[in-house]
Amino acid sequence: MLDDFFIRALLAGIGIALVAGPFGCFIVWRRMAYFGDTLSHAGLLGVALALALEINVMLAVFAVSGLLAVLLVLLSRRPSLSRDALLGLLAHSALAIGLVGLSFMAWVRVDLLALLFGDILAVTRMDLAMIYGGGVAVLAGLGWIWHRLFAATVSPELAAAEGANPDRMELVFVLLMAAVIAIAMKIVGVLLITALLIMPSAGARRLSGGPEQMALISSLLGCAAVIGGLYASRIWDTPSGPSIVVAALLIFLASLLPGLRISRAD
């Protein structure tokens, strides 16, 4: 079964959607979409580094994004540039430096489009193992900090006063996010990762009555977007990554339709 590239693509996409659901919820709740963008753009720098040093791409992306994430969190705690400006500056610098770096490496043939928009149809068995192994690991990590991170998201002061240590939770969370980006990059590319993270969560909002429920629904909607997007890309011969994102958008729009609300009465 795994011999079929399309089945591998489906499995990879579903694995990533399952992980992206709960993470996407926290990104939406904490208003960190732009933060996620910055980390994923920095992923390109990681790719350039991996090719130059001949190391594993996923690990290099994780290292670069993770380092940047910690740096950003620590910087934003001091009153300097606004977080927004800082992110804008770093996101595009990282993207540009990555592209320039790649252009110097004339000896490797780099499929730039695949890096930017993903190449889910080229998923190997090894990629699948990394996705599911890494996915289980980051979900376990998120599950471990879930309650404390959620408390810190609702009210940082309250969490701090009652011993949930919101600063440490934030650091752990951004590191896990860097890991998710490293895993998902191959599938949807650096430009569309954030979309895959936040769109299913945004779509899940109106269907959910509680945070845990929203995380679960978000995962399921993500799976639907992956399946729908991949089949559509096969039928109409469209690029797979963007097709998944378009499917996610359609699901989000559908969630806005009146009458779909299933959460219990307020």
Add this chain to the structure above:
Amino acid sequence: MKTRAPAGSLIELSRAGLFRSGRWLVQGVDLTVAPGEIVTLIGPNGSGKSTTAKMALGIWSPTEGTASRRPGLKVGYVPQKLQVDWTLPLKVERLMRLTQKLSSAELRQALERTGAAHLLHAEVRNLSGGELQRVLMARAIARKPDLLVLDEPVQGVDFSGEIEIYEMITRLRDELGCGILMISHDLHMVMASTDQVICLNGHVCCRGTPVAVSQSASFRELFGRRAGLALYRHQHDHEHLPDGRVRHADGSIAESCAGEHCADHGHDPAHDHHHGHDHAHDHAHDHAHDHAHDQAPNHGHDHAAATGAERRGETTHA
């Protein structure tokens, strides 16, 4: 000046100060909270109230001086505000379990205690200011805290809700026996139920019982006219009727006025008179009251009403 022996206290700050971003946020604070004691921190914005509370809670460690807490101290915290974004589906039930595991019975019991049981399934972001305070208080007491910390507990609550919340805080202290540390920039109501007031303005500017603080010179200097108003409201929240009975402004409790209040009451006619004038100018529309004031100077303070409850008192008088 410490009110209790540190040995029995829940938290203790000793000459504590915090230096941040090139300046002292607060310096030289001594503070203890004992079980069953209500300590209120007051002061203008930026005076170091929150900083002091954060040092006491161990969120920030003091740059100078020491902060200590009883080992294993369990804190229940009621934040100043809680803004729940639309993207976050959060019902009261889930909020109650934010930092703790609770059985349904415990959860319901805590909500009942603060009169919020009917809100169990409500969305947090749809609650009114007063409802949210009740829920947040229920959440904090469900932890069975040794120390309850309340940051501006009546912000965004209307006047009658304010009285109820302060009564509730006093009741919770009596029932749970926990220490209470309250932050407030609201001067007039806090005074009634608190054991010790610490007035901050970058340092401890004065401290003591509510009455002592409201009469101290440094407090008046710090708050200016608002101090006068605070004193006024605090002391004259009840009305002495001609037949000697006492009517409270909010009409809720009919106990006789406390000794402390009466001792300070009607002592300084010139002072009261001054207030009456001040407010008469502010509320120039109250002609009838100006007359009444002329004819019955002993009740001049009844006219200066700025709040609904006091206006009620005024009407009965006229």
